[in-house]
Amino acid sequence: MPSKILVLVVDDERYSRDELIHLLSSDSDLDVIGEADSGESAIMKAIQLQPDVIFIDVEMPKMNGMEVAKSLLELKKVPYIVFATAYPDFAVEAFRYEAVDYLLKPFDDKQLQETITRLKKxxxxxxxxxxxxxxxxxxxxxxxxxxxxxxxxxxxxxxxERITKIVGKEFEYETKMPLKDLQSRLEPYSFFRIHKSYLVNLDYVSRLIPWFNGAYQLELKGIKEKLSVSRNYAKALRERLEL
Known part of the structure; x- marks a missing residue:
């Protein structure tokens, strides 16, 4: 299991988001890395932050939780899904989207702990x-x-441009394979997206240097040049690197 389970909380109601984030934060194995107040925002943040699990409300304006879940299943890295809602009527449909669990509001501590245990397993x-x-x-x-x-x-x-370059110990290879396909193949290893055009092996990270506008530069062992870390990926990268 990853050292930290990265969590995104999605609910159009501020109070519900705050309550769930507070409850989840009490578990040291979970790290809430973001929140979203709409279905559209949830999908964008799922792409940017690459969470391991998303807690989603069902009833939201414009794009509801079921529609979000359907879209998430099309991502290269599909997050685990837990529905958190006041409406019990959608439970059967929820599991069509491979949901780990279906939590009902108001949240019960015991039920939430059972969900977290199920998620970890x-x-x-x-x-x-x-x-x-x-x-x-x-x-x-x-x-x-x-x-x-x-x-x-x-x-x-x-x-x-249209070439993907793989840089390693004493080699550099070129391939036409898209970066997202390589990311998917390397998912079992310690690779992380730091920019829309860069994927790095976290085992070689030695230093992270603040740059400007929330971006960073990354130093790798054995590599002279510094790599740019987009501000969209910076927070999630720090969460992955730090104890």
Missing amino acids: RIQKNEQLKKETHPSKLAIEGDEEIIYIDPHDIYYIYRE
Whole structure:
């Protein structure tokens, strides 16, 4: 299981968001990295922050929780979903979207703890399956050959125009494979999106330097140049790096 379970809370009512965030924050394994007050905002923040789990209200204006869940299932990194609502009528439909649980307002401490326990077990089980099934080598197909790379040897990956470049220990390879596809393949390893065009191996991070407008520069062991961290990813990156 990840050192911290990253949580996004979605509810159009401020009081409900604050209450749930307060209750979730009491568990040291959970880290609430963001909140959203609408379905549209929830999807944008899910893409930017890459949470492990999203707690979603069902009844919201314009785009309801079920519609949000349907959209989330189309993302490359699909978060776990927990519905948190005052309406019991949608429970059956909720589990069509692979929901971990269906919490009813007002929140009951015991019920919430049972949900968190269920969530942790689901994550732990899936993480174990990934370790057992992920390939030991990353296959990069070139014009005339297939190159196999140990993911642990990769420093970072970046996209430049229509070419993706993989930089590692004593090598640099090019591929036409989209960055999002590589991110999906490398999900079982310690890779993190720091910019729309950059993916880094967190095992090599040595220093994070404040830059301007909330952005940072990142130093990696064995690499001279500094990498830019977009402010949209900075907070989530710090949460991943820090104890």
